[in-house]
Amino acid sequence: MLKIYTSSNRRAVDRLIKRRKGSNLQFQRRVHTILAGVRTGGDRNLLKYAHRFDGLKQPIELTSEEIQKGADLVSKDVRAAIRTAARHIKRIARQQVTRGWTVSVVPGVQVEQRVTPLDRVGCYVPGGRYPLPSSLLMTALPARIAGVKEIIVACPRPEPSVLEAAREAGVSRVFRIGGAHAIAALAYGTASVPRVDKIVGPGNSYVATAKTLVSTDCPIDLHAGPSEIVILSQNGRANWIAADLLAQAEHDPDARALLLTPNRLLAEEVAQSISAALTVDGPERVALQRNGGIIVTKDVDEAVVLANRIAPEHFVCDNTTMATAVTNAGAIFIGPYTAQAAGDYATGSNHVLPTNSTARYRGGLNVSDFVKVCNVQRVTKRGLATIAPTVLALARAEGLFQHARSVEVRLR
DSSP: OOOEEETTOHHHHHHHHSOOOOOOHHHHHHHHHHHHHHHHHHHHHHHHHIIIIIOOOSOSBOOHHHHHHHHHTSOHHHHHHHHHHHHHHHHHHHHTOOOOEEEEEETTEEEEEEEEEOSEEEEEOOOSSSOOHHHHHHHHHHHHHHTOSEEEEEOSSOOHHHHHHHHHHTOSEEEOOOHHHHHHHHHHOOSSSOOOSEEEOOOOHHHHHHHHHHTTTSOBSOOOOSOEEEEEOSSOOHHHHHHHHHHHHTTOTTOEEEEEESOHHHHHHHHHHHHHHOOSOSHHHHHHHHHOEEEEOSSHHHHHHHHHHHOOSEEEESSHHHHHHOOOOSEEEESTTOOHHHHHHTSSSOOOOOOTTGGGTOOSOOGGGGEEEEEEEEEOHHHHHHHHHHHHHHHHHTTOHHHHHHHHHHHO
């Protein structure tokens, strides 16, 4: 079921690890049409798309009473799980808070870092085959810890577990909208949906493309693609590794699931375990056929090079030495008991992560995504006199003589 390749098969390896292309131009135009429709037509077109794509028959926004009643339907075990997950997420988020500071550069020259939360953010929560309360917690709670005043949630089918998560996270408002039209409403605002300062959260190809297209007008968290996992193991347990690959593959038929190992026997055992576990058709079978594979490398060092080249969303490995060597990853999971699914729900680490090799330059969603950092400067007459030679020399070197004059007039 899961094919095994040797690292010497360059063509096969390149096919497995290359960055996948984004949506085609025809698809982008389709999404752009939806965005433009909501931007120019407001609620009228938003409701039209919501009726067509979401099957919306109720009011676009849930009342506070509806949120409470829906949340009350959640079973005790799910409610307890949501509260535990929320507690862990908040504990990690508090450690991520960007702090303000003040530094005296030289006598009379002071620079302060001022940290201010965004006023309003939009959290997109998918409403596909199953409800995803964990995605609401992962997006709304860091915003809440950052001090964001208003948190807006867009979810096409806000099931009770999602509403319980919204209640636990202290969400301000919940809208029954999804897809590209929801992203447009959050980015540009309508009479019903307020415009937000930033949009965060995962979604399908319509949502991901819409977020990319609106990002010049409204900031977003990540340019997200299909989920992915890379496991680097030398002596792991085959059935555990197979379970992790299958778990990630079940997200999406376009998900990517790869094992890198110098151990040929382990590769064969993992492939056999996956074949035995795939008893029914599902997205994981399609994902493994399209984008899955096992690469047998010459040694661990070669596997590390490949892992850094892939820059995966999730990187799972045997030990700290491997983890330290891989610097391009959205999140890293070390050791046999650190199941990637544990990070999805309960460790407190955020599961909104960079995909498609974007882990080369950023990590997962965190509190700093919800604040603005501004430098405040204070200079006295003595301080200006001290730094004036530097200002004047550089300004004149750049031909900006009015810059130099603006300092000179203060010192005469």
